[in-house]
Amino acid sequence: MPLNDALKRHKTELLDALKADDRACLESRLPELRSADIAEILQDLLEDEDLLRGRALLERLPLERRASVLGHLHGEEQLAITEALGDDALLAVLEEMGADERTDFYKLLDDDRREALLRRMARQEREELKRLASYEEGTAGALMTSDYVAIPAGMTVSRALMRVRQTAPDAETVYQLYVVDTEGRLAGTLSLRQLMVARPGARVDDLMIHDVIHTSVDTPQEEVARVVARYDLLALPVIDEARRLVGIVTHDDALDVMESEATEDIHKGMSIGALEDGVGRVPLWSLYRKRVTWLVLLVFGNLFSGAGLAHFEDTIAAQVALVFFLPLLIGSGGNAGAQAATLMVRGMATGDVGVRDWGKLLGRELLVAGSLGLTMALAVAPIGVIRAGEAVAMVVALSMIAIVLFGSLLGMCLPFVLDRLGWDPATASAPLVTTLIDASGVLIYLSIATLILAG
Amino acid sequence: MPLNDALKRHKTELLDALKADDRACLESRLPELRSADIAEILQDLLEDEDLLRGRALLERLPLERRASVLGHLHGEEQLAITEALGDDALLAVLEEMGADERTDFYKLLDDDRREALLRRMARQEREELKRLASYEEGTAGALMTSDYVAIPAGMTVSRALMRVRQTAPDAETVYQLYVVDTEGRLAGTLSLRQLMVARPGARVDDLMIHDVIHTSVDTPQEEVARVVARYDLLALPVIDEARRLVGIVTHDDALDVMESEATEDIHKGMSIGALEDGVGRVPLWSLYRKRVTWLVLLVFGNLFSGAGLAHFEDTIAAQVALVFFLPLLIGSGGNAGAQAATLMVRGMATGDVGVRDWGKLLGRELLVAGSLGLTMALAVAPIGVIRAGEAVAMVVALSMIAIVLFGSLLGMCLPFVLDRLGWDPATASAPLVTTLIDASGVLIYLSIATLILAG
Missing domain, CATH: 1.10.357.20 (SLC41 divalent cation transporters, integral membrane domain)
Known part of the structure; x- marks a missing residue:
């Protein structure tokens, strides 16, 4: 990983502080680091099977940060690091995660844990989670988040701006807004940029683009990424069979898909099946299985x-x-x-x-x-x-x-x-x-x- | 290209209208199509060596649209389609393009044409273009655009918002703002989201993140894309040796880099050199050269x-x-x-x-x-x-x-x-x-x- 030198130093310092249990140093260093970097430190700890220190590190983070760090880990790592958390503590972290990451994590849990979490949730939350978890892996539905800004048709610019201000902390992106009709169907889209330069009394319907580039919940994720790339989108809205807006796929998720699909294609080019994790972390048995099928077939060939x-x-x-x-x-x-x-x-x-x-x-x-x-x-x-x-x-x-x-x-x-x-x-x-x-x-x-x- | 059916129909209709020279139909159809789609139609025309109709199509577009369509074409295609344009007409299109696309296009031109264009430009514009064109291909410098929103340190939130409104139409992204000191050095960054929920009288210095994730002009583009992916960035600021902010690389460019680098890696995996264009368009002689070197070496091996x-x-x-x-x-x-x-x-x-x-x-x-x-x-x-x-x-x-x-x-x-x-x-x-x-x-x-x- 080509981290710059400052980051490498930060990492070493933090690891040393963790090992020495130097709380003062940890308190001062942690806020300086990005979630992706803390996640990498956690991964190093997990790779050294230092679960104890890993959990200590996670516990030292404020709740919001904890959720975002967790979102950067792989499935196996997420499970290992949160195993010791009680149901209430886990729920608190889950609620801080983005809807898409929360769903991915939820899908990893065993039935007992799922039940325990669902029982603690409000009804709407529970329905939402179950709905998002129901989409097939590798589709737009599984990739999308429900944290977007939807605006009812007919709203004025000034009220729409107020709505943006109110939802700002929760939404994945507030920079592209989606206008929906009374049935929840996608009616148009406009950018925050457009909204900011418009007359406050104007109606969003008069500003929005009606012919929105969109995709459906069952579109394969590589096609989703390609549409985002083709039209330089910040986010791609996803609709269900009834043309209702049900989520958005954001540019950063498209970038991740582009990278993992490229890896999958490169591996396929050598008759290696899709690995569920990096080559250094995937279980040996799985690595064997993903390679052996074609090798033996080709022996006969x-x-x-x-x-x-x-x-x-x-x-x-x-x-x-x-x-x-x-x-x-x-x-x-x-x-x-x-x-x-x-x-x-x-x-x-x-x-x-x-x-x-x-x-x-x-x-x-x-x-x-x-x-x-x-x-x-x-x-x-x-x-x-x-x-x-x-x-x-x-x-x-x-x-x-x-x-x-x-x-x-x-x-x-x-x-x-x-x-x-x-x-x-x-x-x-x-x-x-x-x-x-x-x-x-x-x-x-x-x-x-x-x-x-x-x- | 897995276009949806509506798009395929649009394309066929537009091509038919072009062939029949049906102006009314063209006028009604063109505004409905996205630049990426019009660019694809142009590519089809060029592939059929129908340069005349391609140029006619381009001329029918409003200037801004013309620039954006051109930005979606490959180098060879850009040259072919603009060859017949006079210097003034070409300059007009160039000025509507993003700074990064303008630079890429400028680099394709021969010396005479470059001189003619430079002579017609204002001094500042000329210096800017020459500076952007001086960075080595495949680096952050060559990838970045200078169309970003820079805010002087010490500005209030309300003035910064005004600045955003003023620059909105030109900047590549107004959603991430960069604060620079009096020397033009990158001092911090804040998002439009932060700005919108802040007190109007607050100073940007008190809101901004000081420790900005950035890169330098000579960073290889694949590393740039990886940093954008790692930190889920909308844009990555680029600094020169004196730590002055000189440009940003936006998320959509990072996505394009990710795709083309993956293609290059896949080809390298088979000892094929980097192709300058798609496999169906690259000149035969070039395709031969990129494949033969290693093949012959391996004969000896x-x-x-x-x-x-x-x-x-x-x-x-x-x-x-x-x-x-x-x-x-x-x-x-x-x-x-x-x-x-x-x-x-x-x-x-x-x-x-x-x-x-x-x-x-x-x-x-x-x-x-x-x-x-x-x-x-x-x-x-x-x-x-x-x-x-x-x-x-x-x-x-x-x-x-x-x-x-x-x-x-x-x-x-x-x-x-x-x-x-x-x-x-x-x-x-x-x-x-x-x-x-x-x-x-x-x-x-x-x-x-x-x-x-x-x-």
Whole structure:
């Protein structure tokens, strides 16, 4: 974590003060630190299994700060650090959290604890929490918060400003306001900026934008993040089936989604399933499971290359030197193919490449891959001559062009095919593509060898 | 691009109206569309090389809208669409753009055009543009805008609010205000939210946070984005060497950086250099160059596996069946190794994994990779028995464990080693890791084979 030096020093000082139980120092240092930084110190303590000191640190924070620090921790960490808190103390922290973070935390708790908390809540609060917790993970509904400023249609600017002042401490953002009709349906939006420069007697209906960019509760979170990015939004309003405004997704949550979705995509590119936590913290068993499935599947996939080789046993036995170039050829094809697949998968994920571009992209890949294959063939040919004579060199060079070209086209097309079949295009991972190219590369290479060397 | 259906319809209607030159329809449709959407229509026109219609569309927009649409285009597209504009017309558009977008566009122009524009500008404007254009690409300086609200220390709340109202239309964000001293140094920050609920006669100095999260002009943009994400900021102030406030990076720019850096990292993971544009638009020659360098380097790297095979020629000739399992073994090792490398590289990029975690991660990888190797050995053993007898099956199973274990540890350690050497850890791409594992896998496999089968 590239923290600046001042922050690193703050952290060391605070940890020392905690260890020495130096209350005076703690009292003076803690207010200077941001919640994200205190959360990181807590994470360090938890990683050293120093739960006692971690809880002591949390208890020293004012309630509001405690809630915000807690919001920066991962699920497992939140549970560990709050385990010893009584139900009333936990409820007090929960009530200070943002509605979205409160919901995420609530979902981690076991049934007994949930019941105990719900029983202590006011009815409206309880309904709200249950509603937010009901949306599926990874959707706009699970990401959104209900702490937004809604303004009834027909209100004047001066009254709307008063409303903003009153709700300021609670709302996630007061800078974008949402106008709702009597049914709670989203009717328009206006910014605090607009409100501030408007005539106090004007009505919000006359200022607002009617055609609001919005999303629905079941939209996948990566699409939510992309809409926020596309339109440079501070927040994106979320509506239910009845077009009622039920929440907003704020820019900072969109940024977090963008980062975690990128991590997931990068991992998928290597056939690693989505991890529920950082690679250093996720349980070993889970890490094993997320990696093993595809690895074992690909073991069976690779049997095809073995079968191909067995089929050409005589060619190999007659010219063992052919084997020397086998890893090189299938490796090169795999590399070029994985490149092509990665370019397509990422392009499709960012919306840069669509299915309708397929034809054009195929033409481009044909040219680029052809040039790549030719370059690589020229690089390998002299080595082939030196190590195994001209005939084998010719076989290797021709195979290089054919395998790189075939591999690239396969890598390029696979994501589109998977997409058509209703699969995630990211299933066209580097391991899958290289395994497919291993098998086909063996066939291409040894067919060319049999043809030329037998002739 | 997953646009909602209404947007798709809007687009089709607008394109039809453009083609039919239906002015009435255009006039009614255009104000309904967002700049990002009009920009996408323009991109479609440019892709179809319909420059004429693209320019006609741009000319139909009011000046402010024209600037904002232009800001959504890529560099090449901006140049193409504005090529026919006279210097005065271009200057008018430039002046409506945000300072950061104006600077990016200015940097694309050739010297003659730059001179012509500078000559037409007021002195202050010119200095400002030249200053912003002087920062290196990919740094906070190049990313920031100078359109922020600065408030002199000592101002009262009511005067600060007046200042906000006056600057509202120009500033990128009026929601976070920056207090500067008489030297222009960043002295504090406060939010519009704070300002709105404060007593009008209070002084901003008494409300502001003194210890402002900030960055310097030369901070890499990926770190800027990470700071914005970490502290959930609306904007991050940027200071120069003299601690003077020189700009801010807003949340929407941080989101764009997060997305483009993720794309760059994903491409790097396959040894593809950073593309200057989307994969469907980047020139073919550039795409070739960004892919060929490492591919050819790896051809030479793969010669080591060939040399290894040549060394064991006798073992292979004696037992050709060994070759059948070669792609499987080095492929499996490569897959497991590339997974391990990817997990580390991404963990280091997100700050989730640090060099100090190396020891702990090594222990974890040892356990996980050992289990993976064992599982894969169990999967392959029966096939080995069927296809080549018990002795070869034993060799293959033992080699699988050894190669997967070795490959995973290599893949895990390589990013750390590269980082120590001052290289980008992302250089430990899947193609590099698999090539290294190809060569070492050959040695491991055939050494074990020679040992066991000769015995």
